[in-house]
Amino acid sequence: MSKKLARILVLVCLAGYSYSNYFYNSTNNAAANGLTWTMDNILPEYNGLAVNGVYYSYTPQKVKEDDFKVTVQNINTNGGYVFREVDDWSGKSGGVEIRKVLGFEYLPREIWGDGSIQTEGTGTIQNANVVYSYRYEDKCKTPLDDPTCAGYSDAVLELIPEQAELDIYNALEDENLEKEEAKAEYEEEEKKEQKKEDKEEDLEYALAINEEVLEFGNAAAQNQLLAAMNLSVQIGNYYNKTIDGGTYEEKVVLQDSELPDNGQSMLFNLGSDYRHKELVDSQYNRGE
Amino acid sequence: MIKELALIGVVGIVSFGGSKSAFALDVPITAQVTGSCIISTETQGTYGQPYAYKLSTAASDGGQQPVTRVDVTLANAYKVKFTAPDSFSSAPQLNDVVTFTGDTEVQAVSDATNMADYETDKVEVNDYVDEYGLTATGSTWFKHSSVANNGGDRAFPSGTYTSYVTAECIAL
Numbered sequence: 001m002s003k004k005l006a007r008i009l010v011l012v013c014l015a016g017y018s019y020s021n022y023f024y025n026s027t028n029n030a031a032a033n034g035l036t037w038t039m040d041n042i043l044p045e046y047n048g049l050a051v052n053g054v055y056y057s058y059t060p061q062k063v064k065e066d067d068f069k070v071t072v073q074n075i076n077t078n079g080g081y082v083f084r085e086v087d088d089w090s091g092k093s094g095g096v097e098i099r100k101v102l103g104f105e106y107l108p109r110e111i112w113g114d115g116s117i118q119t120e121g122t123g124t125i126q127n128a129n130v131v132y133s134y135r136y137e138d139k140c141k142t143p144l145d146d147p148t149c150a151g152y153s154d155a156v157l158e159l160i161p162e163q164a165e166l167d168i169y170n171a172l173e174d175e176n177l178e179k180e181e182a183k184a185e186y187e188e189e190e191k192k193e194q195k196k197e198d199k200e201e202d203l204e205y206a207l208a209i210n211e212e213v214l215e216f217g218n219a220a221a222q223n224q225l226l227a228a229m230n231l232s233v234q235i236g237n238y239y240n241k242t243i244d245g246g247t248y249e250e251k252v253v254l255q256d257s258e259l260p261d262n263g264q265s266m267l268f269n270l271g272s273d274y275r276h277k278e279l280v281d282s283q284y285n286r287g288e
Numbered sequence: 289m290i291k292e293l294a295l296i297g298v299v300g301i302v303s304f305g306g307s308k309s310a311f312a313l314d315v316p317i318t319a320q321v322t323g324s325c326i327i328s329t330e331t332q333g334t335y336g337q338p339y340a341y342k343l344s345t346a347a348s349d350g351g352q353q354p355v356t357r358v359d360v361t362l363a364n365a366y367k368v369k370f371t372a373p374d375s376f377s378s379a380p381q382l383n384d385v386v387t388f389t390g391d392t393e394v395q396a397v398s399d400a401t402n403m404a405d406y407e408t409d410k411v412e413v414n415d416y417v418d419e420y421g422l423t424a425t426g427s428t429w430f431k432h433s434s435v436a437n438n439g440g441d442r443a444f445p446s447g448t449y450t451s452y453v454t455a456e457c458i459a460l
Contacts, residue, residue: 057396064408070400092404097396099427 022135031056031128036116039074042132043109047140047149050106053133054083055099062094062123069120072100072130075113082112094123106135324362325422325457330429331355333453335436340443343436354432355395356455360422363402366457372416373434373451380447384439390453391433392418398426422457430455 023046030037043049054074062068067090074082083102117128140149144156171177261269335343336350345351358368372390376382394410397403402424411419422428432453438444 060400087400089400089404092400093408094404096394096404096407097429098398098400098404099396099429100398 021138023138024133024135026055026131026133028131029128030115030130030132031117035118035125035128036114037130038114039109039112042115043112043134044136046136047145048137049109049134050136051109051112051132051134052104052106054102054104054130055133056085056102056117056128056130057097057099058117058125058128059097060087060089060094060123060125062089062121064093065091066122067091068094068123070125071118071120072116073118074115076111077113078111082107089123090121097127109134323457324360325366325368325459326359327368327455327457328357328359329354330357333432333434335434335449337444339441341438341441343444343449345432345434354453356430356432356453357427358422358430358455358457359427360425363425364421364423364460366422366459367419368422368428368430369413369417369419369454369456369458370430370432371454371456372418372432373436373453374416376436376449376451378448378450380445380449382438383445384442386439387437388416388451389435390416392430392453394420394428395431396429398428399424402426403428 027042030042043051054072056072058070060068060070068088070087070089071084072087073084076082083104085100085102087098087100115130117125117130119125139146143149143151143154144159146152331352331354333345333354334352335345336352337343338349342349343351345353347353356370360366370392372388372392374388374390376386392410394403394407397406403426406420406428409421411421413419420428420430434451434453436449436451
């Protein structure tokens with residue numbers, strides 16, 4: 001899906017969705033850093049900003065008899081002045097603060113040129129304070145505020161992640177499917193490779209065993225040969241051994257004699273004999 | 289204080305016992321007049337206590353001066369009269385006589401040419417009362433001060449003290 005289509009969809013979905021709320025605010029003291037100021041440094045860069053009032057105050061310092069005029073003004077970028085307020089203090093007492101509020105019919109920001117407080121005559125001013133009140137539309141404070149704001153579609157597209165371009169799902173083009181297929185192929189290749197490796201390993205193993213067997217057989221044969229050689233050498237000693245001959249006579253002679261019973265245990269022996277006789281007879285007298 | 293004048297026509301209905309015929313008709317005329325001189329409080333005042341026996345609205349004494357604003361939409365039609373307090377409207381039981389002093393002066397104006405001399409042109413009626421002629425349309429801010437000293441330099445009893453500055457628009 002191309003970005004163009006995404007843009008169209010977004011615009012279609014939001015078609016007719018528009019609102020316009022105003023916010024109101026005021027600036028800081030424009031004359032805080034001097035008696036002239038540039039409005040670009042005073043008014044914020046809000047969409048649809050329009051100034052609807054100016055408040056100013058200052059305190060003239062002068063001698064009553066002196067001529068003294070104070071002019072507060074803003075140049076109009078289209079020529080002339082947006083406003084020009086003259087306070088004539090000539091012949092008036094100084095030291096009294098003046099406060100003025102000027103109202104306007106929401107004059108657009110673009111016409112507000114440089115502002116200034118100018119004096120004419122003998123005297124000075126103190127504590128100058130100039131504040132602009134304004135309103136602005138909230139809908140285009142950022143390009144995303146409203147579809148009609150400049151740069152809206154580009155701002156929306158910036159918010160859409162790159163993946164969102166694939167908004168028509170094609171299973172055959174699924175990245176995961178490709179991965180799976182690649183994985184299957186890889187596994188197949190792995191199996192084949194493994195089988196091949198196994199065969200090679202088996203052959204190597206068999207060859208290795210044969211060699212080992214041969215080596216082992218050789219070793220066994222050699223051992224047997226050595227053992228036979230050793231045996232022939234060692235048993236020769238026995239074959240060649242001569243045992244001294246002769247006769248070994250019986251030396252112990254038992255003489256016959258009567259062995260008498262123990263008289264002290266005669267009573268016990270009689271009892272035992274009697275009991276034995278009873279036991280033997282009882283086998284024959286069971287039916288009585 | 290806002291002075292308002294109202295002229296209200298009185299409507300009367302006259303009827304003659306049970307008769308449905310009308311022999312006379314009173315036509316009402318009404319009007320509502322709003323004041324062209326409006327007084328409002330810009331800043332509430334507070335007393336500071338630099339000494340045990342002294343209460344003062346001066347900032348240097350820890351107090352705050354009250355400020356009133358008078359808006360006039362009709363030039364040369366009013367004068368404004370301010371009366372500084374000469375007693376407490378509410379206070380604890382006092383232990384001595386309290387002496388008050390007070391003053392009012394113009395703090396700011398909205399018209400240099402026509403209001404700059406309001407302060408120099410004011411009339412001090414007595415120690416507590418000042419009057420200003422409102423000769424131009426616009427707004428004027430007045431700043432008030434009040435000082436109370438307890439007799440014999442005795443300490444003020446603890447508690448809450450309240451006093452009022454009275455402001456009046458008087459039609460000429």
